[in-house]
Amino acid sequence: MEHRTFPEFSTNYPLLLTTFMKRPVRYYPDQIGVVYRNHVSGAYQRLTWRVWYQRVCRLGHALQGRLKIKPGQPGRLGDRVGTMAYNTHRHLELYYAVPCIGATLHPINIRLSEEHIVYTIKHAQDTVIFVDDMVLPLLENIYERIQDTVQVFVYMSDKPGLPQTRLPNLIEYEELIAAEPGQFDWPYLDEDTTATLCYTTGTTGQPKGATFTHRQLYLMTLHSMARQSIVNTPGFVAVERLGENAVPMLNTPLFHIHGWGAPFTTVFSAQKIVLPGTFTVRGFCELVEREKVTSVGIVPTIAALLLEFTDFDKYDLSSLVNVGVGGGALPLGLKTKLEKALPHFRAGSGYGMTETAPASIGAFVKKHMVQWPKEAIDEVMVKTGLPSLGLEVEVVDEQGVPVPWNNQTVGEIVIRGPWVTKEYYKAPERTAEVWYDGWFHTGDLAKVDEEGFVVIADRLKDVIRSGAEMVPTVLLENLIAMADFVLEAAVVGVPDPVWGEVPMAVVSLRPGSAATPEDVVDFLAEHGVQTGRITKWMLPRLVALTREIPKTSVGKYDKKAIRENLPQFLAIAKDMSRQPAWPAPT
Amino acid sequence: MEHRTFPEFSTNYPLLLTTFMKRPVRYYPDQIGVVYRNHVSGAYQRLTWRVWYQRVCRLGHALQGRLKIKPGQPGRLGDRVGTMAYNTHRHLELYYAVPCIGATLHPINIRLSEEHIVYTIKHAQDTVIFVDDMVLPLLENIYERIQDTVQVFVYMSDKPGLPQTRLPNLIEYEELIAAEPGQFDWPYLDEDTTATLCYTTGTTGQPKGATFTHRQLYLMTLHSMARQSIVNTPGFVAVERLGENAVPMLNTPLFHIHGWGAPFTTVFSAQKIVLPGTFTVRGFCELVEREKVTSVGIVPTIAALLLEFTDFDKYDLSSLVNVGVGGGALPLGLKTKLEKALPHFRAGSGYGMTETAPASIGAFVKKHMVQWPKEAIDEVMVKTGLPSLGLEVEVVDEQGVPVPWNNQTVGEIVIRGPWVTKEYYKAPERTAEVWYDGWFHTGDLAKVDEEGFVVIADRLKDVIRSGAEMVPTVLLENLIAMADFVLEAAVVGVPDPVWGEVPMAVVSLRPGSAATPEDVVDFLAEHGVQTGRITKWMLPRLVALTREIPKTSVGKYDKKAIRENLPQFLAIAKDMSRQPAWPAPT
Structure with a gap:
């Protein structure tokens, strides 16, 4: 007699998003599961699971x-x-x-x-x-x-x-x-x-x-949650580890790379999910206060918006203990300012892209760093981070060989693993541009430090080549953003007959600041060159102060737009090469 | 031109145990990863990853x-x-x-x-x-x-x-x-x-x-870790959430159901793994003290051994903050005694079997219970628990229909999901005995309470049928074990011409205790019947005091051995039906 087995319910039990949504309704049917408030229409709904x-x-x-x-x-x-x-x-x-x-x-x-x-x-x-x-x-x-x-x-x-x-x-x-x-x-x-x-x-x-596929999104979610279980949380253990009682607010639009995965992790975790419609600073503060939001994920430009907001002290934002920053590098200066404004706030950086669904690289305090002083931990939390569990991430040279872990050699980030997209829909040629040699090629540059942290250097296409050297624009941007008087800063290359390209800093100041281009370069000289973080020749030759920096639809600096409107920025840029801080050509 | 894709590195990236072991050596190569001490030979090795x-x-x-x-x-x-x-x-x-x-x-x-x-x-x-x-x-x-x-x-x-x-x-x-x-x-x-x-x-x-398969063990591990990330940890957040800095000691033999999954979760988590060779109480205490062990998984009989050990106060066991108890129900009395002896100790119950690899059901404090008083939390932690994330667990009647969540109706636990064994090797008939109707049939009985907690009632073959009723032997055992004078207790059915079977309690006392069979029944009457946990007719008709209760190779009560040697136990058993607490037949 033939006996059948049930591989579909055992060895090959399918990994489906369906599993996620069945859990909260089974165990918390009558608890508030999904909260939606529309800052514009005023609609406010609190739905049980x-x-x-x-x-x-x-x-x-x-x-x-x-x-x-x-x-x-x-x-x-x-x-x-x-x-x-x-x-x-x-x-x-x-x-x-x-x-x-x-x-x-x-x-x-x-x-x-x-x-x-x-x-x-x-x-x-x-x-x-x-x-x-x-x-x-x-x-x-x-x-x-x-x-x-x-x-x-x-x-x-x-x-x-x-x-x-x-x-x-x-x-x-x-x-x-x-x-x-x-x-x-x-x-x-x-x-x-x-x-x-x-x-x-x-x-x-x-x-x-x-x-x-379902499998891909399921596995991204599982690995993200598994990673949470081994995060080392120095100093602020008791507040960050909220388990099912975390209250995430989903600020990242759901039309951006699965809202960074939040629709999956939060539902499977049966956490109370707060949906704000669109983002406004005031709406953000109101919802945090009313729903006791504990966790948010934001892009750096939203963080800058929060800092500009002068009514912070009118809200009780003390529930907010955990923020992830992605979609761009997290400047240490920005992190420090945010944590000053919101004492319970703890921020970490991350990296991902549409093709990686997006979980790829995130801030991580390694086990032996747990007892480090806060300043040292802070520096770790803004290094882009360690790869997601279960994902292969390498930084490779042009021959595809991993670069040494020396925090110096720049290479391209390549990734493979369960949730990297297999292909662009109906575009085999474009797929072949990124998927070859068994790896997905991100087009992003990074270094790897001695601890294995991947530190994003730049988009390949954003790299400034000055002489024979590459100028690390993201590093420059992060350094400039540390200045108290700076709101945002983007650095792009400008054609130069001698050097090929020279860096131009486009900087917006905090409201009320009277800082000058000279102040920007002086700050970089003191906090960048003197501390050894950059060399003199990396200092921006041009500094343009502007009210607003162009951004892409996802809130990143739109360097392409700056380059396309270069004359407009050159017109307001000051040539710093005659300033005292400017190095003599070597 | 044909462009190939790389499904083997994306959509179908294989889930392999290989991934687990590569992580710690990549990020913590020079840290101590595996510690082995042999209590017998005295060998002591501390290996880097x-x-x-x-x-x-x-x-x-x-x-x-x-x-x-x-x-x-x-x-x-x-x-x-x-x-x-x-x-x-x-x-x-x-x-x-x-x-x-x-x-x-x-x-x-x-x-x-x-x-x-x-x-x-x-x-x-x-x-x-x-x-x-x-x-x-x-x-x-x-x-x-x-x-x-x-x-x-x-x-x-x-x-x-x-x-x-x-x-x-x-x-x-x-x-x-x-x-x-x-x-x-x-x-x-x-x-x-x-x-x-x-x-x-x-x-x-x-x-x-x-x-x-690799996939099955990988997914069990991932789901176990994901569950850790949403555990609600009332009262003792700061100590239990140790992330990578947890130090697990693997007491469960690796030849028992993958050592309860520990060889996989601990390696992927890059935690320092402590291997004790075989278990001895003194060796256990020495290793906990020397390696600052934080977490152990044990069976109830080992917990009882620990309680018997009189040299506890000679060791610093304060690092030990987290213990899982499986391989048998966790009596509340045992849990309470352990936590009294080890103030930082927190124990929870679990359920699994060889065929489920074994992660299946485990203690879980639901989100709204976090603020409950410790006594209430304790009761939750010894209810067998909630199903593992990603696993379908139902308690069904003889028609395969899930029983109501009323904490009364007993049914059989059936399971399906990614890591349930597909089949017994070279034994299709025996596979067909447990795998039918799309479910793996555990042969274990349980109730489901109003919150969805699965509460193990009994092994099907261990059930006592007295009259038309089933006697919940595990509940009886747990109640008896709450008595200060009791070390262990097993309850089995004894043939009876009137009732079909009547329950006999086989009880071992703590060293030095002079308690009597009457004390056992009086304790049950006061803490079981009067509190409504059991009814009068569930009281054991026979009580046998013995030095040791027979156990299986995995440390569970060997009820089969008791039944096979019934005359021996009947010879020392006292018939309690004439005691004041004994109910009149109804």
């Missing part, structure tokens, strides 16, 4: 039934469901309902140019788009260009009813799900089914669509 | 080369490598070298009967056996019966040289690896390659061989 999960189930039925969304299988994507939405409970519902029926979620980056947004929608061939009321005007602007691709639109708003619009086939989200059953028999999909399609910001050419 | 890893590499080469061990592939096991060994650095080396070359590790349970040991070796068809010097006499005893199966023996000892023995083909471990290279280019195996073969203790019939 049961209610939120029922909404996911209803959405799943509506996707399958009324919207006829078809599932995929390994190697063939399911129907693509686009979202043009902020951080709301509805967006989080889409994050589960779409992949868990086997379809592919395409979180559209609404901060791209219209041309790029249209490109990603047409390239992804989105069948349906879920759109927030605030984003509707943008969608109306591009409608003619995508009308052959998208068949249906779903309107998401805190106010009932449909708006006046020329968009056809517009369904109201709440009406769509209202009559559907609150239970769903989620399928045991193949774990290699594609769950998400995330486009890069396209700073060079058109955006590229990175694909991720 | 670099040295330990080099030994694993050397062993890998020796296995492949000199011993000609062949790798397997999905569906076909590699050569089986048996170990008859205690918890030493060498055994930990075998735990990695054997699976990471693609072969299958068979940790032989040397506490089984000789007949069963012979059976497992012949059934597994072990090609080679690695044997500790202390276990050599046992191996010599059974040599004739396994000589046709095993070709080579490797002798592991802290003293150089080979012993006088009649065993042929005996190689010395240290000599075997000495000349091999200290680096190894570990293969990227298929993650579905079988890594281990672990036999059950065979309380019913011959032992059964549960198989586990």
Whole structure:
């Protein structure tokens, strides 16, 4: 007699996002699980896990039934469901309902140019788009260009009813799900089914669509949580280790690289999730106070915005004990200022990219550093960090050989591991540009210090080559940002007949500051050159003081925009080569 | 032009034990990683991660080369490598070298009967056996019966040289690896390659061989670590959350269900691992003091041994802050006594079995319980617990329907998930006895309380059926163990013409106690019946005071042995049915 086994429930039990969302509703059905407050409309919802999960189930039925969304299988994507939405409970519902029926979620980056947004929608061939009321005007602007691709639109708003619009086939989200059953028999999909399609910001050419399977996102989440379990937390153990009682606020848009993974870790952890719609400084402070938020992830420019805000002392932000900073290097000066303004605040740096889903490298205090003085720990926490558990990360020279751990030799970061994207959707040539020799090539430069910390040096394309040397622009930016009078600083290369390129610092000052370009160079001379962190020839030849530094859609310094508008910056830049601090040419 | 992708380094990056062992040597090469002290021989070794890893590499080469061990592939096991060994650095080396070359590790349970040991070796068809010097006499005893199966023996000892023995083909471990290279280019195996073969203790019939793939052990480890990251730690946050700086001592033998997973989590976590060879109470205390051990996992009977030890106050055991108790229910009385003896000690219960690798169910303080008073938390910590993250655990009735969460209805625990064994090796009929309807059937009974906690009731075969009711023997045992005068207690059913069975309590008293059977029943009446934890009819009809309770090879109460020697226990048992506390028949 033949006896069957059940590999699908044992050795090959599928790793699915479905598993994450089933946990909180099982063990905490009547506790508040998802909080959403819209700073603009004033809407404020506090959903129990049961209610939120029922909404996911209803959405799943509506996707399958009324919207006829078809599932995929390994190697063939399911129907693509686009979202043009902020951080709301509805967006989080889409994050589960779409992949868990086997379809592919395409979180559209609404901060791209219209041309790029249209490109990603047409390239992804989105069948349906879920759109927030605030984003509707943008969608109306591009409608003619995508009308052959998208068949249906779903309107998401805190106010009932449909708006006046020329968009056809517009369904109201709440009406769509209202009559559907609150239970769903989620399928045991193949774990290699594609769950998400995330486009890069396209700073060079058109955006590229990175694909991720359920297995990949599941494993990224598990490894991130496993890493949490071995983090060494010097000094502030008692406050940082909150377990299920952490209250994360998701500031990073869900259309940016899975919101840095937060929609997965927080749901599986059954933590109370706070969704702020869009970011405003005041809204941020209000929500932290009301919901006792403990943890946030932000980009450096948002950190700078917080520092500028003069009403800090009107809010009780003492619950906030843990912040991750990513999407750009974390200047030590910025970290120090933040921790001065918010005594319980502890920040660490991180690195990742769309193609890595994004968990890659993060701040880590190694076991023997735990007893170090705070100043030394601080320096460790802003070194970009150690690779994620389970990921292979190397910094290699042009022959693909790992550079020595000497904190000097610059190489390119290459990565491979369970959650690195396998390929750009429908773009084998562009995939081949980054995936070769068995490694994904990030295009980012770094050094490795004696402890194995990967220290980001620069984007390959942002590198300044001055003479035979490469100027470490990120290091310069971090040093300048340490000055009390500085808000932000970006450093780019400017063509020079002698040196090839020379560095120009574009600097915005803190409100009320009367600092001069000379002050910037003097500060660098004292805190950079004299301390040995940089050499004299790295000092910026040009310093341009400006009210605002151009940024990309994800809040990074847009160096491409600076280079494209170079005359405008050169016009206000001061040539520092005659200053006393400036070195004689050697 | 065809562009290839690299699924083997992205979407299908294999989940291998290899990944675990590479981490500590990369980031902590010169720190002490593996400590081994043999309480008997006095050998004491403190190996850096670099040295330990080099030994694993050397062993890998020796296995492949000199011993000609062949790798397997999905569906076909590699050569089986048996170990008859205690918890030493060498055994930990075998735990990695054997699976990471693609072969299958068979940790032989040397506490089984000789007949069963012979059976497992012949059934597994072990090609080679690695044997500790202390276990050599046992191996010599059974040599004739396994000589046709095993070709080579490797002798592991802290003293150089080979012993006088009649065993042929005996190689010395240290000599075997000495000349091999200290680096190894570990293969990227298929993650579905079988890594281990672990036999059950065979309380019913011959032992059964549960198989586990790399993927399964990897995922068990990841989920266990992820769970750590969300544990809520009321009151004792600062001490329990030690991250990489935890110092685990591995008391559970590595031949018991992967030493409860410790060889995997501790290596990946780069924690300092303390291996005590075999367990002795004095050796335990000495090692805790010398190595500042923070964490141990033990069975209840070892906990009872610790309590009996009168020299506790001669040692500084203050580093010990975290203990897991498994392999049997954790009586609240035992927990309370331990915490009284060791103020920093915090214990929680757990449940698992060979077939579940074993992580299944463990103590967990739910988020809203964190502020509860210690007494209430204590009760939570000895409820068997919540399922592991990522595992489906249900308690079902005879129709396979989950029982209500009412803390009353008893059902059978069924499990499925990524690390449940798919099958017993070469035993499809026995596999079919436990794997059906898509679930692995544990044969263990439990209730589920209102919070979703699975509370172990009994082994199916240990259940006492008295009248139409089932007597919860584990609950009775736990209640009896709360009495100050009690060391251990087991409850079994005795045939009875009226009731079918009646419960008999077999009790050992603490040294020096003069308690009587009446005291046992009075204690149960006061702390069980009057508090509503049990009903009157559950009181044991018979109480037998004995010096020692029979135990299985893994330290559990051996109820089968009690039943087989029933006359002996009945001879010393007192019939309590005439006592005042005894209820009138109803």
